[in-house]
Amino acid sequence: MAHQDALISEDILAYLKTQEEKSLLRFITCGSVDDGKSTLIGRLLWDSKLIFEDQLAALSNDSKKVGTQGGNIDYALLLDGLQAEREQGITIDVAYRFFSTDKRKFIVADTPGHEQYTRNMATGASTADLAIILADARKGVLTQTRRHSFIVSLQGIKNVVLAVNKMDLVDYAEDRFEEIKAEYAEFAEKLGLENITYVPISALEGDNIIEKSANMDWYQGPTLMNHLETVDNTSYLHESPFRMHVQWVNRPNLDFRGFSGSISAGIVKPGDEIRVAPSGKTSTVKTISTFDGDLPSAEAGQAVTITLDDEIDISRGDLLATPDHPPAVANQFAAHLIWMTEDEMLPGRRYLIKMGGNTINAQVSELKHKINVNNLEHLAGKTLELNEVGYVTISLDKELPFDPFEENRHTGNFILIDRFTNATIGAGMIKHPLRRATNIHWQALDVDKESRSEAKNQNPAVLWFTGLSGSGKSTIANIVEKKLHSMGKHTYTLDGDNVRHGLNKDLGFTDADRVENIRRIAETSKLFVDAGLIVLTSFISPFISERRMARQSVAENEFLEIFVDTPLELCEKRDPKGLYKKARAGEITNFTGIDSDYETPQTAEVILKTADLSAEEAADQVIEYLKNNDYI
Known part of the structure; x- marks a missing residue:
């Protein structure tokens, strides 16, 4: 390695001790395409003499082959490792690098500037303490500069650096720097970004990266590295109320029961009172x-095991907190x-939501509005597309503890997970809890589902006929009823x-x-089943x-999925309403089987191959299933 601390050869244990005790700063670089993010990080590593000898040799060779600097060292190649990145001269994936100086350890995430990779940028920002937002001195504040700044504000990053790069291409002009600074400050004020440091730099030439630039003697602020080494990134966590998610109930023997996890905020000492949420x-x-x-004592950032004076029930996913500032507990939030x-x-x-150590069912109840990340305008909409940001309400299957994200980003964030893949x-930041009306509760009724079913001498159930338009669902269901x-059975279609x-x-x-259509039908079906029908x-x-959501709305044995399996060609041939013809002509959009997908059932109780069965025969097959399984 080009740089070595003298302690490595003199006292390796002392060296390791000093490294362990250094504070850690996680930061990201972001901004528009070609603003110089990868070059900046490469320059930081180069000027800090933190590059291995074999990396130096490889960088020199790669710069001559695929570099963008005419054969000179292309610092961006230290970060752009994918072949597609090198071919296009852009960053696609998030690249992480670890390095250290005499004062601090760093983990830096180089995030892509292209709009289609915004989700990658959001991923890199999720764990960052500081964001370096780059702006090309020639172009100023661009759309992606605003987009990434908005995501930085959403992600709760407290410290921001606007690095005005490529100052060498504008002759190191102070007035150009001040112009960009004023433009960005106006936008940042709308976002609520407060701790902003403005640094004029040239990543390629090294101006104001490690050493003060002789080309910009008008600039009196810190160099970029000086700011990174001295910025405070932990005090707000230590000053916040104590929080620790329980990741594991530690029970190695009968005499020890502790609760393990990483402290996300505050300080805790033996003798402190804690509250379990x-x-x-x-x-x-x-x-x-x-x-x-x-x-x-222990503080934010430490992984510990806490034991308590009392034997109280605590499980993975619970949140240990200070009693005088407890977290919110709710099953709905914005x-x-x-x-x-x-x-x-x-x-x-229905999706899965992961919050802390909990993974449970959830759904987006409502999209209040979408946000135009360029001008922060609120837009109407029913759905969110890739990389879009919306303000939503989330409903959970049970109550969970959390804080508003602006108070604690560790206990106020969540991810949404696809239940099948x-x-x-999705990644979310909680704004505030939502409370259900306290005057609404389940009313106890003397006549219940069992008594209604017994009076009708039948087992209630949902017979859920699904299939393409023209498959014969309605005809078969009508015959079955x-x-x-x-x-003498009691039914409703x-x-x-x-x-x-x-x-x-x-x-x-x-x-x-379509999703809302089925949700309403599932709820209505549930009421009919409760009536014993x-x-x-x-x-x-x-x-x-x-369909799975509809199944889960009733008891396990009360839902029968009946797949009316009819080939698309046969459905089109029948086409009783002329809908396929109109869909093929473009007169109807979002038509299932033509320009909207039909997802074939995987676990249907009954499959009716109507290409080989008449409607009457298919209905008899359903009746036979009901008899054989004691529904009638």
């Missing part, structure tokens, strides 16, 4: 244990949400077309409206997620 139970800290022994996948966000669809699809009626004349007449056929539903219901 969501239960609200309280106790006193007995010991603070680590691998190296017990501690007299939040800003960054959408991070190609599939649009659909209100009403387990992919992270007639057969059940002739047997909810048909896709019929409910759109009343209950769902306000809904169209977008994916978002056999309810038949006939809906295309194209999405697996919504």
